[in-house]
Amino acid sequence: MADVAALAGVSKATVSRVLSGAPGVSDETRTRIKALVKELSYVVSPDASRLSRRANGRIAVVMPHTTSWFFGAVLAGILPVLRDAGLDALVYQVADGREFFADLPAQRQVDAVIVVAFPVTGFERRQLDLLGVPVVVAGGALLDHPNVRIDDVAAARQAVTHLIRSGHDRIAMINAAVTPERPYSPPTDRLQGYRTALAGAGLPADPDLVVELPWSGTMGAHAMDRLLSLERPPTAVFGFSDEVAVGALRSLRRAGIPVPRAVSVVGIDDHPIAELCDLTTVRQPAEEQGTEAARLALSLLGGGDPPQNPHVTLPTHLVIRATTGPLDP
Amino acid sequence: MADVAALAGVSKATVSRVLSGAPGVSDETRTRIKALVKELSYVVSPDASRLSRRANGRIAVVMPHTTSWFFGAVLAGILPVLRDAGLDALVYQVADGREFFADLPAQRQVDAVIVVAFPVTGFERRQLDLLGVPVVVAGGALLDHPNVRIDDVAAARQAVTHLIRSGHDRIAMINAAVTPERPYSPPTDRLQGYRTALAGAGLPADPDLVVELPWSGTMGAHAMDRLLSLERPPTAVFGFSDEVAVGALRSLRRAGIPVPRAVSVVGIDDHPIAELCDLTTVRQPAEEQGTEAARLALSLLGGGDPPQNPHVTLPTHLVIRATTGPLDP
């Protein structure tokens, strides 16, 4: 910048003003400097600028992994919002919750943290506080930090009610197992929604019909195998997610059981795979959760008023495709 | 840092030395300062440190989108490598190639750029040069920048040869359409692999059997519909990717055509969906491409010797599942 100033015969201050669009520079000088800057294709050093301005123009995005659709979609929702606000995104993949919370590499580097669907332990929560910046949560909740999520209980109810209305009365649920240390709420909430729906219809809750397995790509398939080995298998299955449901479909296909004639299957997400598999599901807006979370983060940063409603619940809705229907008599 | 120095009764210089592990500090002082630092839970400001040291400790990761499996997986491969090297990742999603290349928000912020499977135009290439930092490519190639990729021609050949060996002689390909401006090579290369394999087996190349459609979630399904309306439909289909192949499966299922008894289907990727759909495919290591690319980037940064081989080709291999087989007589 010193060079530019020298070549333009002005002070660094003036150049700085022009570059930051600050007022108080004559049009003549402004255009002259702008031209020079363009010619030299000069840009300010963001780091120096930030150092001087005491703000770092970056936001941390913390996610357990980046591979699955949901996280990619949330990220896709976050990035454009931050970009438009002139902020950069520092993405942290916290495989098993270690490095990020232990070393806090984001410390003094970010103005806010967006935690994506990450079950945060007590220790981690305290570490997060140490960062001293606003925390917002996408796809989950954490104390009363601002967050954006769906109503998991309601989503599950929508799915199961759909099955009930199709005339099913032996409805199973394949759920993701949750460990006590990792307070991940969707499995709990969706199970509750499942039970509520059954109870609401006056259906019994058969514990054999709830299979909980630790998450894995083929977990849905294994769980379905289990359900098929029951003396009285279910006629309908509600999967924790679309990936789980599609796994169940695989087992049914291998077993030669016609869907939905003999067994109906429904998931949650409206993952792209659902459309390809003709899977009935309950759609959750993933990208929008990212978008809204990013917006919340920005509003917290603005220093302005806190957001109107710091707890946003986005709606879910049933998407009926070809894997559910009445039992074939 | 000034505070720490004052409280310890030493100069900032000494504190800095301790914190950066530089030599020339007595053990006594060192431990004393370390204790104090811990107590105050003080950490250096990365920005100030970088400003002073003229290096920015960040790497840009540029991808067309973050939603699809491949990109998430590559990112998952990149992040841990950078983290271990103490570098942060600035992730840029370049929806339609605009902001990033036009504004170069990464300018003066990163020490290298990893471009992930992004078809870069001439203009964009020039903008990239403007950043003045090493560029490495994951999942593609760009001039002779270091890169990590698979051999698309070979991958396609593996897929098609498998079909030929199962006795098929009317083999279709569903390909992603590529526009002239966006020099995205996999479609071209995979088509070539397809043709090579056919020619190698002395099979004719029927132009009707190659359907090219612009990418979309259901593109494979639509393309399959097209193939099914041919007077003589194919008995086997090679999809550009697993998602395309699964789309084709959907059409076949809806049409009531048994797979693989009447039609075989094979894809490329070994996307998680492939396992769930029992899809035969050619596996490409996505995460590893990220890992290797990140390593290449680091080696370029080290200032040390350039990497042994700056052009890495990772192997692909057939994964046989249940969607391919001989024609049922």
Add this chain to the structure above:
DNA sequence: CTGTTAGCGCTTTCAA
């Protein structure tokens, strides 16, 4: 409107 003067928080010679 523009320049001068201090820093921002750290690293790094160069002396002591």
Add this chain to the structure above:
DNA sequence: TTGAAAGCGCTAACAG
């Protein structure tokens, strides 16, 4: 072994 001082490249008063 330690400290003083001079920046890194920019912004932000405060004067003129």
